Amino acid sequence: MEGYWGTLIAAFALMLVLEGLLPFLSPRSWRTAFRRFIELTDGQIRFIGLTSMIAGLLLLLLIS
Numbered sequence: 001m002e003g004y005w006g007t008l009i010a011a012f013a014l015m016l017v018l019e020g021l022l023p024f025l026s027p028r029s030w031r032t033a034f035r036r037f038i039e040l041t042d043g044q045i046r047f048i049g050l051t052s053m054i055a056g057l058l059l060l061l062l063i064s
Contacts, residue, residue, distance in 0.1 A: 023030040040048075 022033075037045075
């Protein structure tokens with residue numbers, strides 16, 4: 001069980017690093033993208049979330 005938690009924390013840490021790259025490297029572009037994202041409908045946001053989850057699951061299947 002300990003290895004599982006270590007892997008989960010490492011994955012979360014990597015996600016935080018990747019999420020922080022765009023605001024750090026190009027805050028203006030990040031702000032513009034965020035403004036556009038806010039204007040999306042709930043259905044569009046749900047579709048993006050579903051697509052992200054499916055892509056993540058497919059990547060997990062490829063590496064396991």
